[in-house]
Amino acid sequence: MKCRACREPAVIDIRRHNANFCREHFLRLCRDQVAKAVKEFDMLRPGERVLVAVSGGKDSLALWDLLLELGYEADGLYLGLGIGDYSDESGTYARAFAASRGARLIEVDLREEYGYDVPTGARAARRAPCSACGLSKRHLFDKAAIDGGYDAVATGHNLDDEAAVLFGNVLHWHDEYLARQLPVLAARDGFPRKVKPLVRLGEREMAAYCVLRGIEYQVEECPMAEGNRHLHYKEALNQIEARSPGAKHDFYFGFLARASERFRDGIAEEQGALLSCERCGAPTPSEVCAFCRLVEKAAGAQPVTIGRRGAHR
Numbered sequence: 001m002k003c004r005a006c007r008e009p010a011v012i013d014i015r016r017h018n019a020n021f022c023r024e025h026f027l028r029l030c031r032d033q034v035a036k037a038v039k040e041f042d043m044l045r046p047g048e049r050v051l052v053a054v055s056g057g058k059d060s061l062a063l064w065d066l067l068l069e070l071g072y073e074a075d076g077l078y079l080g081l082g083i084g085d086y087s088d089e090s091g092t093y094a095r096a097f098a099a100s101r102g103a104r105l106i107e108v109d110l111r112e113e114y115g116y117d118v119p120t121g122a123r124a125a126r127r128a129p130c131s132a133c134g135l136s137k138r139h140l141f142d143k144a145a146i147d148g149g150y151d152a153v154a155t156g157h158n159l160d161d162e163a164a165v166l167f168g169n170v171l172h173w174h175d176e177y178l179a180r181q182l183p184v185l186a187a188r189d190g191f192p193r194k195v196k197p198l199v200r201l202g203e204r205e206m207a208a209y210c211v212l213r214g215i216e217y218q219v220e221e222c223p224m225a226e227g228n229r230h231l232h233y234k235e236a237l238n239q240i241e242a243r244s245p246g247a248k249h250d251f252y253f254g255f256l257a258r259a260s261e262r263f264r265d266g267i268a269e270e271q272g273a274l275l276s277c278e279r280c281g282a283p284t285p286s287e288v289c290a291f292c293r294l295v296e297k298a299a300g301a302q303p304v305t306i307g308r309r310g311a312h313r
């Protein structure tokens with residue numbers, strides 16, 4: 001197995017590119033793919049400040065590393081979600097990476113600052129854990145980016161994530177989600193720009209990137225992920241990809257190029273109807289935003305503790 005660029009021994013094969021790469025040329029490919037996505041979708045301009053949503057997993061740490069390598073002023077934001085040992089360990093990886101690069105990591109702990117954690121909040125609000133978690137993350141990343149004067153929030157969604165979400169949204173024809181499934185969402189009143197610079201890179205490449213760059217990351221799955229439908233969609237797409245390399249790429253980028261535009265009308269209608277939350281000022285369609293309602297229900301609720309395998313105790 002030889003590198004496509006230099007013919008030296010390769011360390012990774014990428015079937016959708018029908019090519020193998022040595023360490024140096026693989027790392028260059030990753031940087032080039034991020035730079036290409038940033039340019040193609042006008043995600044970031046030189047000199048802009050970007051806040052990276054850091055979970056301690058491979059994607060977000062690779063993303064942070066890649067943006068720093070590409071010369072962006074990129075700070076990290078880690079949210080302490082309070083999901084047992086998983087969160088404690090994830091925070092350790094995020095801090096270690098920041099320290100190794102001399103990068104700035106902002107930390108927000110849900111329990112310390114808002115009086116709840118994800119398992120407790122989910123039960124108190126009768127939401128699925130990923131729903132309470134996603135709501136908390138969206139709100140707090142938006143808030144940190146606006147408060148900190150960042151130009152954009154970057155998340156580590158990769159091609160596998162985006163293809164799986166698209167698969168689910170198409171399977172059930174969720175028009176409103178299809179309208180928002182873009183690699184860039186422009187800033188608007190109260191919301192920062194959101195960008196996904198890893199959309200041209202897959203999950204396996206991100207794991208390889210971290211290993212080759214010596215980045216240690218949380219390898220465990222979140223113990224609350226079990227009910228997450230996207231995992232099944234990923235498995236289904238992996239089977240298709242194994243027989244038809246490049247299928248995920250064609251599915252996702254074909255959607256962006258040919259279909260995404262058709263779902264956008266819904267966004268414009270929704271945008272016109274937003275008020276300011278009377279408690280926190282965040283944009284919301286109701287008087288009190290969903291995050292403030294979650295905090296109200298969750299704060300003071302009996303804490304739910306969670307084991308490594310997700311067993312509620």
Ligand code: SF4
Pocket residue numbers: 118129130131133134222223224225228
């Ligand atoms: S799997 Fe669900 S609960 Fe766990 S971090 Fe992701 S969104 Fe949050």
Ligand SMILES: [Zn+2]
Pocket residue numbers: 003004005006007008021022023024025
């Ligand atoms: Zn090479």
Ligand SMILES: [Zn+2]
Pocket residue numbers: 277278279280281282288289290291292
């Ligand atoms: Zn609010």
